[in-house]
Amino acid sequence: MSTSDATTVATRAQRHQKPRPASDFRPDIQGLRAIAVGLVVLYHLWPKRLSGGYVGVDVFFVISGFLITSHIHREVASTAHLKVTRFWARRIRRLLPASLLVLILSGLGVLLLTPSTTWSQSAHEIGASALYVQNWQLATSAVDYMALDNVPTVAQHFWSLSVEEQFYAVWPLLILGLLAVMRLRGHRDARKAILAGLSVIFVASLTWSVVSTSQSQPFAYMSTLTRVWEFAAGGIAALVLFRLRSRANEVLTALGLVSVVASGFLLTESSLFPGWVALFPVLGTVALLLAGPTTVGRFLTTRPMTFVGDISYSVYLVHWPLIVLVPHVTGHALSWVEKLGILAVTGVLAWLSKTYVEDPLRTRPLLAKAPRRAFVFAVVGMAVVVGSTATWSTALERREASARQDAADRLTGGDRCIGPGALVAANDCGPVAGDGPLVAPPEVVIVQNEEPLLRKCQQSLGGAGLLDCVVGDPSGRNGTIALVGDSHAGAFVPMVDELGKRRGWKVVVHTKGSCPSNDAARVLPTETSGERQASCTAYNEAVDKVVLGDPSISLVLATSYTRAYDWLGADGAKGAAAGEAGFASRFSRWTKAGKDVAVIADVPATAGGVVPTCIAANPDDPQKCAVPRGRAVVPDLAVAAAKAASVPVIDLTDLFCDATSCFSRVGDVIVYKDRSHLSTEYSKLLAPFVDQRLG
Template identity: 40%
Template sequence: MKGGPGPRIDIQALRALAVSLVVVYHFWPHRLTGGYVGVDVFFVISGFLITSHLLDHAPSSLRDLGEFWGRRIRRLLPAGLSVIAVTLTATWWIAPATLWDGTARQAVASAVYVQNWFLAREAVDYLAADNAATPVQHYWSLSVEEQFYLLWPVLLLAVGVVARRRGISVRRVAGVAVALLVAGSLLCSVLITDASAYFVTQTRVWELGLGGLVAVAAPRLSLLPAVVRLALVWSGLGLVTYASVEFDHATVFPGAAALVPVVGAALVIAADVRRGPLSPLWLMARRPLQVLGDLSYSIYLWHWPLVVLLPYALDGPVPGVVKLLGLCAVVLAAWATKTYVEDPLRGRRPLGLPLRRSFVFALTGALVIGSCGFALHRESEAQARQVAAPSPTEDPCYAAAALSQGSCDPHGSGDLYLPPLAAVDDKSRLFENGCVLQMDDTSRRTCTFGSDAPDATPVALVGNSHAAMWAPALELVAREHNWQVTAYLMYECYTVDRPIELPDQAATKACADWNTHVVDRVAGGRERLVVVSNRYYRTMAAAHGDRGASLELAHKASRRVLKRWVAADKRVLVIEDPPTPPTPNTPNCVAANPRDLGACDGSLKQTASPDPMAAVARTSPLDGVEVLDTTTDFCRDGRCYATIGGVVAYYDRSHVTATYVKSLTGRLDAATTAALGN
């Protein structure tokens, strides 16, 4: 088969390895912690194959570009759009309604291959960080590839023009152009360290480009002696294997770490290994591996919807035996997709139709998926407007009262006054109004709410997003007492006087500067009362990731801040951070367990969150500082609840819904009054 018309044996085997890594990682993430590098291996393979094709069939006109893109559409879109359509239907049928809207939006983004940018935007949205994965989320990598396929032939067309004008080799010019692009993209991959870096094209295109460099160098690589080829292929396989076993979720990725699997895949392709005593080609040529490689695209498409939807179908964790059966189903679906969807549409005149019809198909397919996605979105909106019971006014066990009244079932009387789909968007308006600064924001913007009267008493609300979530209740208290509240809020930036280690240097500095400004501003301001609340999540910078040392530093820093405000004659109320439910996303959990709300609850030990400022204020009391203990507002008898008195208490993993916060207005009123009274 070497040198024949068929695909290279080693590349087919590499495809099989790549898809196996990804699938095993997604089904058993704790068994193969770095299996996600299979996607990077795919990128290198795609870059090599496409660049090889373009060098052998160099585009010289717009017609050539159109033919190339038409072939790509016929090769990739029929299967891709078919799986999206089936997945949308399965999501509507199987998944809870809380997953519908996100899936609908991402399905449309996937159909037009901008899913990676959609996820990049959500990745930097702190309030979207706990959103459950949708069954089409894996299309982000296909979006990166499609964007590469769109731009790469244009680059090679420009390379051909330059080469012809200067009378030099196309490969030489291509080598320089690709090398520069790879270097620039790799630099972006190392320098961009925020949550979006995993998805954006500029941090990934170097991986495809490195495969392209191997294609450019192929004539020279073909002269390598057998012993060098063996060294390259085994080194490459070793690097990919090392990354898949040793990398995990804590590995900064892509960044420099991605060099390990990417260079490994490039070495395997560059080796173009021949048969021999020490060659792995005998194993690569095994029929199961070659078939797996041939089905790899369809397997990738089908496996992730099953991973996401199977737990909803079973109403709980998926047993190992069922996962194995699921894998068989994925392979069967992939075979059917390749046989009846992919293969009939290959070639220059697939199904007897001219290649230009490909663009009509692409547009039609995107419109169909868009229509289906919009229908699912509208259905999600309709269900969000539905409330299970008309009014909670006469229910003595409504919301927070369910825990304060010992005779009530903590979950409520049975009716859900705030169902999970409505809970998703039930949050403080401070989030919508941009009153909570992003981590790298240097604007020092604040917002005010409460009373607008000229003689209103100034009050400060200080902290991160977990302070903002208390605003619906604080606003009611403020209007009652003629207070005007100024909000000093920044995502993840809890209130200390030393730097916090945030995702990148810009955010770390912006947070440190913000905290310095806020502590000084409040100390020197007119506010009589300071209400402060924070989620302690990131570690202190000086602790270098040591959570124990960080907590100790945070205690000391919190005490210094409180002493500074007390010395400035401020009265301080520290609202202790509520327990965090054990589920990744509370509305999704409640929606998936409508008849067993207890499935989303947890013990106090499971859900308790460290709160350095509240701990300091409680264990080392300062005159003028009060603590509002929120444990009893979410827990009873050692059990903490996700749904309380018919209200879903959290709109993601840790932020409390505005409806539930409002039910604690009396508690907050009493606590602020006590703080001022002291």
């Protein structure tokens, strides 16, 4: 922008009297920040009582859009310049010192206080958070069925900070672009040009948010593109800020407060959010920003509220690592007293961070004297965190590779008491859990969902096409069999691989996450659209066509996590009866086509937590990770359907349970790699027993 053009823009902006620019400091906005961070923190501590408290993040997004846009517009209007590097340097000084410190301390806390099963995921997410791309990493995991059992890490809350930093990086460039377009079109009113551009962004992003949320809500929740409209809403509010009569402002404040607070109580985790539902907290925040300080909102300007608003950034940074780490110290879920203690400690740590980290580095010459110093600090600080997590991850990978080799050696050693053999009375193996070192340690087992073979053999949630997966004996000298079902069937891939090699069978694998092989449609109440159900139906039709149309397939092994679903039959029937009938009709169709069919009974239920983490946390008492048999062994619709269709059942329950308990560690082998899927080692060790029971 030339000086003359910018001066003209400034002159026109000064003549325009209707809008009133936001002041440098508004205590009511600090109070609004207090409400936002309070909603988030209370939601994290008491999610059932404040089920929609996550909207506090959206309040922050709108405030950021409001303040940043107003600051940029004032700079353009008053100085005829926009120094982008100076803007970025201010953001670095304000945000990075505290965030990098929290990431470093959180990483140390993970190493000192948590089981080794959490280290790899934590290292990756801390590194992503330091680069402010955490939201995209979590968005990818959110739609990856293999990653759905990932536990929250100390850095998970950095997803929203990543969205904000991406906004800070792009927003000034976007406004400069809008001003450039304005000049090319011969316009001179900067406010109108920016307002028009933000309006387009608002509509486009909101539209995409609605579409994306309906298609894949977990991905949309973390995506920057579905949140840009919230920043744009705040920016538009800053540019159209106008004076209303006092009574109108009071009404606007009341409506805004009701909209924001009610969203916190009425929305839930199952709400189709962000999408159009996010309009309630967003427009409520806009109303409060437009109204300004009022009598109704007087409490927002009180000292307690502004104090919390002042430290809200640090409160957000420190509260989540405490929530994640404290249960590892106490050994149990957070109690009310412990939650109140976390609130108190969060306040103290946030004040210390604000007083001794944020303010000094933001205002003192060390970083404030020249923008270059701020950029150097950012590069060095990020490099330290990312370099540390990369070194950490590399060390873990080397340790895991060594452990895998040790496990492979022990699995081929011929010890009858390793794994399920420990439950065979004739083997006289001693303690069911075993009394030696684990064949594969917890940190190796917990990452087995990433193994290439499983990724190759199990179709994703949204995919409908069959994958080219062959295990066992590729020559198929003694025939071909098929393994079909959902991810619980996918967990048997190591078993059928070993079985195929024993019998000379080529094994074709057709498994898909959350998709049992059934003529009825599986239903999950947590799904917000019918996309996955339609994908599963299409996949099952393709599997059915292959099984019936391939004369080389002589045997079909089927298994599924039947207790996880509700069911809807083609005839309108619902519930367990529809699911059982759907299995039975499919099995009967295959047997009538001349195929042998055998159903493997589903594995027993676990305690619900991540099993390797439980084993790592209780190395001397694996019984803490066991489940009473009466609770673990539940009815299996596929087994009931097999009996109705005169199909044989391979029941392996005795290789997981004794008369009273079902175990998570058997014969020095961890049974499950997550909450319900077999570990690679245990699956492989089941092969000789399945071989024997197939006859």
